[in-house]
Amino acid sequence: MERLTIPDKKIDGGLRRAIIDAREVRKEAMTIYWSLKKYEDTELTPEQIMELKEAVQKLENIFGDEITVNQVIDFFVDFYIAQGDPDRVEKAELLTTKKLRSGRS
Incomplete structure (x- = not known):
């Protein structure tokens, strides 16, 4: 499966979250939606x-x-x-x- 999110980076004492550009998220919104729907339709945790x-x-x-x-x-x-x-x-x-x-x- 192609990754649609940016993975967190491990640092001493925890994780560092990547900065997300909302404009880029909007461009990919439907791709993200349909991928999430496929996952949710499996009903698996x-x-x-x-x-x-x-x-x-x-x-x-x-x-x-x-x-x-x-x-x-x-x-x-x-x-x-x-x-x-x-x-x-x-x-x-x-x-x-x-x-x-x-x-x-």
């Missing part, structure tokens, strides 16, 4: 996104670039079992069942 990013990295380490949907679902079923989250296990298994019925992999 920043913490959940970081968990998914970590999980994707693990999957890439295991499977390389050739990951199927079912492999991803199986990974999350195992992950949620290990986390003791039976509700998410059930939802992931239902997704797998739907995919099998529709003939997708």
Whole structure:
């Protein structure tokens, strides 16, 4: 994802925020709006996104670039079992069942 904001810089004792030129923000307002909308439509928290990013990295380490949907679902079923989250296990298994019925992999 292309970054739309200026990252903070670490300094001794905290963070230094970048100065923002409001005129430049106005020029990019709709791009920023649509990117924010895409993020909000996922209904994921920043913490959940970081968990998914970590999980994707693990999957890439295991499977390389050739990951199927079912492999991803199986990974999350195992992950949620290990986390003791039976509700998410059930939802992931239902997704797998739907995919099998529709003939997708």
